[in-house]
Amino acid sequence: MSHYEPLKIEEKWQKRWEEDKPFAAKDNDKRPKMFMAEMFPYPSGAGLHVGHVRNFSIVDCVARFYAQQGFNVLRPFGYDTFGLPAENYAIKTGTAPQDVTLANIENFRKQAKRLGYAIDWSREINTSDPEYYKWTQWCFLQLFKKGLAYQAESYQWWCPVDQTVLANEQVENGHCWRCGCEVEKKKMKQWFFRITAYADELLDEIDSLDWPEKIKTMQKNWIGRSEGAELKFKVKDSKEVIEVFTTRPDTLYGATFVVLAPEHPLVKKITSDDVRKKVEAYCADAIKKSEIERQENKEKTGVFTGAYAINPLTGKEIPIWVSDYVLIGYGTGAIMAVPAHDERDFAFAEKFDLPIIKVIEKPESSDDDSACYHDEGELVNSGEFNGMDSAQAREKIVEKLEKDGIGHKKVTYRMRDWLISRQRYWGCPIPIAYDKDGNAHAIPEDQLPVKLPKVDDYKPDSTGRSALAKCPEFLKVTIDGEEMTRETDTLDGYACSSWYLWRYTDPHNKKMAWDPEKVNYWAPTDIYVGADHAVAHLLYVRFWCKFFADEGYLNFREPVKKLLYNGYINAPDGKKMSKSKGNVIDPLDVIDQGYGADTLRTYELFIGPYDQKANWNTSAIGGVYRFLNRCWSLAFETKLEKADKNKVIRNRTIKKVTDDIYDNGFNTAVACMMEFVNELYKNGANEADVDALARLLKPFAPHLACEMLEKLGAKDDVWPNYDESLLEDEEFELIVQVNGKLRARVMVPTADAEDKDKLEAAAKSDEKIKQILSDHEEIKTIVITRTHLVNIVVK
RNA sequence: GCCCAAGUGGCGGAAUUGGUAUACGCGGCGGACUUAAAAUCCGCUUCCUUUACCGGAUUAUGAGUUCGAGUCUCAUCUUGGGCACCA
Numbered sequence: 001m002s003h004y005e006p007l008k009i010e011e012k013w014q015k016r017w018e019e020d021k022p023f024a025a026k027d028n029d030k031r032p033k034m035f036m037a038e039m040f041p042y043p044s045g046a047g048l049h050v051g052h053v054r055n056f057s058i059v060d061c062v063a064r065f066y067a068q069q070g071f072n073v074l075r076p077f078g079y080d081t082f083g084l085p086a087e088n089y090a091i092k093t094g095t096a097p098q099d100v101t102l103a104n105i106e107n108f109r110k111q112a113k114r115l116g117y118a119i120d121w122s123r124e125i126n127t128s129d130p131e132y133y134k135w136t137q138w139c140f141l142q143l144f145k146k147g148l149a150y151q152a153e154s155y156q157w158w159c160p161v162d163q164t165v166l167a168n169e170q171v172e173n174g175h176c177w178r179c180g181c182e183v184e185k186k187k188m189k190q191w192f193f194r195i196t197a198y199a200d201e202l203l204d205e206i207d208s209l210d211w212p213e214k215i216k217t218m219q220k221n222w223i224g225r226s227e228g229a230e231l232k233f234k235v236k237d238s239k240e241v242i243e244v245f246t247t248r249p250d251t252l253y254g255a256t257f258v259v260l261a262p263e264h265p266l267v268k269k270i271t272s273d274d275v276r277k278k279v280e281a282y283c284a285d286a287i288k289k290s291e292i293e294r295q296e297n298k299e300k301t302g303v304f305t306g307a308y309a310i311n312p313l314t315g316k317e318i319p320i321w322v323s324d325y326v327l328i329g330y331g332t333g334a335i336m337a338v339p340a341h342d343e344r345d346f347a348f349a350e351k352f353d354l355p356i357i358k359v360i361e362k363p364e365s366s367d368d369d370s371a372c373y374h375d376e377g378e379l380v381n382s383g384e385f386n387g388m389d390s391a392q393a394r395e396k397i398v399e400k401l402e403k404d405g406i407g408h409k410k411v412t413y414r415m416r417d418w419l420i421s422r423q424r425y426w427g428c429p430i431p432i433a434y435d436k437d438g439n440a441h442a443i444p445e446d447q448l449p450v451k452l453p454k455v456d457d458y459k460p461d462s463t464g465r466s467a468l469a470k471c472p473e474f475l476k477v478t479i480d481g482e483e484m485t486r487e488t489d490t491l492d493g494y495a496c497s498s499w500y501l502w503r504y505t506d507p508h509n510k511k512m513a514w515d516p517e518k519v520n521y522w523a524p525t526d527i528y529v530g531a532d533h534a535v536a537h538l539l540y541v542r543f544w545c546k547f548f549a550d551e552g553y554l555n556f557r558e559p560v561k562k563l564l565y566n567g568y569i570n571a572p573d574g575k576k577m578s579k580s581k582g583n584v585i586d587p588l589d590v591i592d593q594g595y596g597a598d599t600l601r602t603y604e605l606f607i608g609p610y611d612q613k614a615n616w617n618t619s620a621i622g623g624v625y626r627f628l629n630r631c632w633s634l635a636f637e638t639k640l641e642k643a644d645k646n647k648v649i650r651n652r653t654i655k656k657v658t659d660d661i662y663d664n665g666f667n668t669a670v671a672c673m674m675e676f677v678n679e680l681y682k683n684g685a686n687e688a689d690v691d692a693l694a695r696l697l698k699p700f701a702p703h704l705a706c707e708m709l710e711k712l713g714a715k716d717d718v719w720p721n722y723d724e725s726l727l728e729d730e731e732f733e734l735i736v737q738v739n740g741k742l743r744a745r746v747m748v749p750t751a752d753a754e755d756k757d758k759l760e761a762a763a764k765s766d767e768k769i770k771q772i773l774s775d776h777e778e779i780k781t782i783v784i785t786r787t788h789l790v791n792i793v794v795k
Numbered sequence: 796g797c798c799c800a801a802g803u804g805g806c807g808g809a810a811u812u813g814g815u816a817u818a819c820g821c822g823g824c825g826g827a828c829u830u831a832a833a834a835u836c837c838g839c840u841u842c843c844u845u846u847a848c849c850g851g852a853u854u855a856u857g858a859g860u861u862c863g864a865g866u867c868u869c870a871u872c873u874u875g876g877g878c879a880c881c882a
């Protein structure tokens with residue numbers, strides 16, 4: 001061979017890895033373990049994307065790095081296959097999603113293998129495989145048994161195009177996360193997971209996670225814990241009581257009206273006959289409106305119900321209104337309005353001319369000059385509580401109400417329970433059946449999996465039921481001798497991905513979801529890499545982890561120790577790559593152009609900090625190719641020298657690359673190796689140089705690195721160590737500043753590096769510095785040994 | 796509107812705890828090799844002035860702290876992200 005031929009080299013090593021299986025993880029091994037994974041991909045028909053390559057290459061770099069350090073590494077791979085794209089494709093073409101999915105998986109696998117990833121291929125999982133979803137159903141049943149999977153009828157997000165309900169997390173700005181159409185509200189009976197049961201723990205443990213702050217903050221905001229009180233307002237001339245949630249019970253004296261959400265059940269009961277028509281029309285209109293429409297118009301709307309509530313402290317009658325600015329899903333769906341100290345209530349009161357009573361005095365120090373002061377302060381117009389500050393008054397007022405049985409402290413969360421039923425075919429069937437009276441029963445565990453039948457017509461329809469409803473053989477089931485009808489909804493795909501990390505540790509177990517011994521050896525996942533799902537998936541896995549820990553199936557409560565959230569790769573013009581724009585870069589094309597997988601992988605790690613988005617740059621990839629070509633030449637074309645001229649830079653490079661990988665500085669690690677190679681070209685390399693280079697290169701460009709190590713006759717690929725004593729040259733450059741400006745550089749023996757007097761003397765021996773000192777009066781001199789710097793301050 | 800992060804050459808970006816700003820790569824320019832081109836190798840490349848040396852300016856803008864600021868503080872501008880009637 002006379003030049004670097006990446007495609008040949010890569011084919012050779014990929015074949016060898018296929019045969020030797022060097023990446024097989026060993027259960028219960030004595031070496032320290034390291035379990036890492038990317039968020040498993042949805043295998044689309046388009047095949048791998050350069051975005052996948054970045055994501056997978058980060059995992060691979062770290063996995064190989066730890067493997068070279070002697071860790072027992074688990075680096076598995078899987079496919080998240082249930083979901084709408086495959087089903088929509090089936091509807092359009094009549095092809096079974098099962099078949100399309102298998103073809104797509106095959107393609108993904110083939111492509112991933114061409115990238116040379118150090119994957120343990122014996123552990124592949126596929127969420128739509130009955131062997132897998134049998135255990136998804138088992139997980140569901142465990143939650144069902146404990147009352148954490150339940151049915152409830154409520155207003156739900158409904159996507160009119162995909163004809164299915166959506167979870168809150170799947171609605172983005174009032175639009176469906178998949179098809180982008182505007183979502184609607186529909187009242188339906190649906191399945192939920194009670195994630196709110198773990199709200200406090202999910203919130204409290206966020207701080208202890210080694211995750212990006214950005215993601216932690218998003219999760220905290222999503223959970224949205226707020227502390228306050230629930231208070232009861234009697235309705236005048238009625239037995240009804242309105243419960244409201246407030247974070248500011250200290251402002252209760254200022255509550256001059258009550259507002260109910262349009263969906264609130266009491267609206268019908270308390271509305272007086274003379275305004276009934278008007279109120280009903282308002283509610284019907286508000287409920288019909290999409291969230292987008294409600295939000296677009298911030299102008300307050302509402303109607304008076306004709307009824308009055310009694311303020312429990314003042315005893316005054318205050319009107320009860322209905323308005324869509326009160327949300328049925330948060331708190332109790334009703335509020336006490338304190339227009340003097342809440343901007344929304346203020347706007348409403350102004351519009352409808354309702355009384356505004358100030359009960360909090362703004363402190364003099366406050367520079368808040370808005371029309372309604374909403375911070376804390378001293379109470380006024382509040383009877384016996386006058387003069388107290390807000391915090392104290394909150395305690396005292398709730399105490400008093402509690403005595404009277406009309407109020408108590410209450411914590412509310414923004415997060416709702418997780419809606420998990422979908423009226424779609426291509427998902428994991430919910431293992432439930434209904435008896436004659438419509439009661440839900442668990443499918444016995446020995447009847448799992450509830451298999452998804454192949455059908456001809458995948459289309460959902462306006463009945464709100466999936467295509468499974470049209471499949472009579474599927475519907476019939478006998479449980480304990482009783483004929484029942486199966487649930488036709490399927491599970492949200494996020495359910496399938498809420499436990500797959502544990503299945504990786506025991507992927508072929510036919511008796512249980514995972515063997516406790518195996519899962520507790522490997523999990524929690526040490527490093528998890530993804531570019532999406534900040535609040536959805538990453539919150540759900542945490543929830544399931546806590547639940548299964550409580551059930552005794554796991555001995556840890558957080559599933560992911562360290563999370564790397566990598567940035568997207570965009571088209572060269574900075575826009576998102578998409579088929580319709582025709583700006584998609586196909587990784588296989590890049591490889592086959594002659595660059596090879598090593599160049600592609602290394603380029604994607606070199607392109608910029610891993611957590612920032614990056615634009616594809618077609619010409620910059622050539623630079624990485626040239627670098628690898630130079631590495632190849634060092635091993636195969638250059639006559640290696642005997643002398644060890646590069647000791648210092650070699651040791652420094654080893655240290656820097658090692659430190660950088662620990663810190664996820666993949667781009668600077670590559671840059672550092674480039675510098676090393678440039679230096680080797682200048683000075684001439686010896687065997688130790690090329691050997692170290694090949695070992696350092698292996699996590700980035702594994703095929704080339706193996707080829708180089710083979711040429712050198714290396715017996716292993718162990719990560720190189722550096723010698724602390726060889727990080728410094730015999731001489732170093734002392735920087736001499738005058739008044740903070742660089743004026744001279746002086747070479748000084750390293751032996752003098754810690755001697756401040758010698759450094760100062762060396763600095764002042766420089767001709768130019770002497771000249772300056774003869775013209776200016778010296779005030780003082782600062783010597784910094786750590787950075788080899790002298791700063792002389794002169795007048 | 797609220798909260799957070801970030802602004803460094805023509806471009807992607809680097810810079811330890813406050814200590815040589817612009818590493819590395821792209822692009823550009825010049826040279827070697829070649830009949831020629833590609834590939835490869837070598838050199839130059841922040842801006843201003845200068846043939847060159849020297850010098851000056853520079854990390855969005857303006858101030859401040861410091862012997863010394865890309866890094867810390869305050870203000871302003873811009874961009875990106877998150878939340879958005881959550882009582």
